[in-house]
Amino acid sequence: MRKKFLFFTLLFYGIYAACMYVYIFHMGTGQIPASLKGSVADPAVFMSKHELLLSEEYSKIRNYLFFVVTPFEWIIYLFILIAGLSRLFEKWAISKAKSTVFRTAIYVFWLNFISYVLLLPIRYYSYHLSMEYGISNQKLFSWLKEGWIDFGVNYIMSAIVMATIYWLMQKSLKNWWLYTWLLSIPFTIFVMFVQPVVIDPLYNDFYPLQNKELETKILTLAEKANIPADHVYEVNMAEKTNAMNAYVTGIGNNSRIVLWDTTLNNLTDREILFIMAHEMGHYVEKHIYYGVAGYILLMLIGLFLTAKIMNWSVRHYGSVLRVKKVSNISSMPLFLLITSFLLFVSSPVSNIVSRYQEERADQYAIALTGDHEAAVSSFQKLTKAGLSEVNPPRLIKWFRYTHPPMLERIYTVYDKSQSSNEGNNK
Template sequence: MTEWMLATNAAAGFDPSAATDAYIATMDAAARARSDAYFEGGYWLILVNLLAGLAMAFLLLQTGFSKGLRDRVQGVVKSKSLTVAVYAAAYTLVTTLVLFPLTIWQNYFREHEYGLSTMTMGAWLNEQLIGLVMGMVMAAVFLTIFYIVLRIAKSAWWIWGAGVSVILLAMMIFVAPVYIDPLFNEYTPMEEGELRADILAIAEANGIPADDVYVFDVSRQSNRITANVNGLFGTTRIALSDTLIENTDPDEVLAVMGHEMGHYALNHLWEMFTIFGVVLAIGFAFTNWMFNAVNARFGRNWGISGISDIAGLPLLAACLSVYFFIMTPVFNTVIRTNEAEADLFGLNAAREPDGFATVSLRLASYRKIDPGYWEEFIFFDHPSGRARVSMAMEWKAGQLALGAEDQTPELRLDRAEAIMQELAE
């Protein structure tokens, strides 16, 4: 008899905390050390990326590159908005190139070191190039509009800028599934069958207007399992990764899809737009203050006439990155809270607590499974593995107490052990 069974018998019923411990205990020390090292390294990367960005901004300003670029472009194109557009594209190109060594180490070599990426160098570079071209076009469009707002709204730019940013972000999120996602992955209709029918049945039972399910080839990039439900005004699309279908059991797939439907049904996207708008308005107000203070004190040679001068973009971006850095725990907690809501919705929708528990264990390949309270609060944008397994087991305990006939006290420790074996390899 295993330990958890003793514990559950002792409690004369299903003991959710013993069940949680039993699931977590399937992870061996070596696998845990590797997963912890990968995830904790990410904490330092937040700081490294901030410092690299600040150093680059200082370089662009102090060497006169920024004002030189503005003057040269302005001399050719004359119009203010066109100057902003060309400057924005050039700025995106230069900053991408300057930060490239850090990017390739962080997103290519480090991912391979931990066995998380399946991409060849050629394929990865190709994606970077597509991303760069897209980034240059989007920066040109977005910043042209943004600087028009800066010039017109003057000292009230922080609030107007936040509003315009949210609208542009929303537009991007709604066109991305049609115009951007297909540049990186191929979407094909999911094969007919029981699993597809079950996914659509859960959708229908929860008021999600979708009549098709798509599969996209994440295996092209990594082993990560992922899915999403997005769209609006009757164009809802349910999509899941090929890695999810191929590497997990049907009850795990349903548990994941229940979670994704939760984001949709609970209107998380709209909630995010609202919160993001407020957070961004505060961030722009902070940026306005910091920009003027830093420019007045150190900007003698930078040639920036004011915040609406495009030559000040490196400084503006630097101020904003300081704000985002400080706000890291706030962003993470807002997102993590929504994720926990979607988890609970998913448990109720799919009714697969053990599928949900073991799929949470799978995510331990790249997310620390059992962090401290404050560590989770500050750094986690999704609940930790332990938090998720615990929620699933509490849900199951409640269902058993209610006498739900589709639930049993048995755990899927066999599957958990097999998953952990794979992670250890």
């Protein structure tokens, strides 16, 4: 029964992977609308033929990896269950510790370790791909070190979270999901509060913007937006990547506006001011707080569905999965499989919200700076640096794009510029 179950799972995965390959490489072409060809939104205008070719190849490979790797993770969890590895990890944990908390911590280590090892070749291929296409210039040791840090941080977080969840399961098998959700609210806020000052510095060096003249311009813009800001932070990314980025992170007094040094090195002051005005738009419109609220709501729905699906799965397929009770820590791969699946299928909804917020931030930046030209040129340079797909196929946009595609962003700011000019001429 177990072999049959695993066989059909792998068969279905193979068919799915083949269908996604056909869609991404042969059907899902994001053509530029005829009305926009030759405009500032057309990548053929601001990218060379070689860059266009690289962008198309790189985007297709990355999109395909996204759609096949996530389900592959689910198969790993399924294999760990069906092969009896989960039961083995549980026995080791029980033999080493009496406390549920420490047993869970031991179990989580082995589960994370084997998952990390099995996924390492795919992670390395992604790293090699980014090097091959000139996106990354990170040294192998630096990449490995970052992976070890990832493993350590993820292990600590997972051990805390899973120990709490399985302790609650043993206390209340019926309502553990509700109690978990209630505890997740302060935990989520705490993690977001400490991330800029505790977690992020583990990966990169953050320091106040070194270009004081530019910092003065940014702080003047912040004052114009009624944002109380004393510093803009710069992060050293040039030794890792050629891509550019800026973002807002954290909440409360620990919130930060961060610029990658690659952004500083490749954009003009006007373009950087537009980018910073965009990030200020997120702050002014409280997108971080809405994001936290949305995450907490999705957590409630997700935990409720996870509890229902886990109960049903163990009740009907417990013998196949080698799980006797939901509250046994050997059920953890099932928990992770279900939650990962729910996150995957819900991502189009969360991405719609994110794209709306990014569009609002673009509008705010234009209103604050009035610099349509800098907006267009900054979007063009971001596209070239990241070899971004400016007009992805619909399915790719739904599942992958937290920002509006660059075709839409460039056209929107350019169209408003044209409308503004026509209004002024009248």
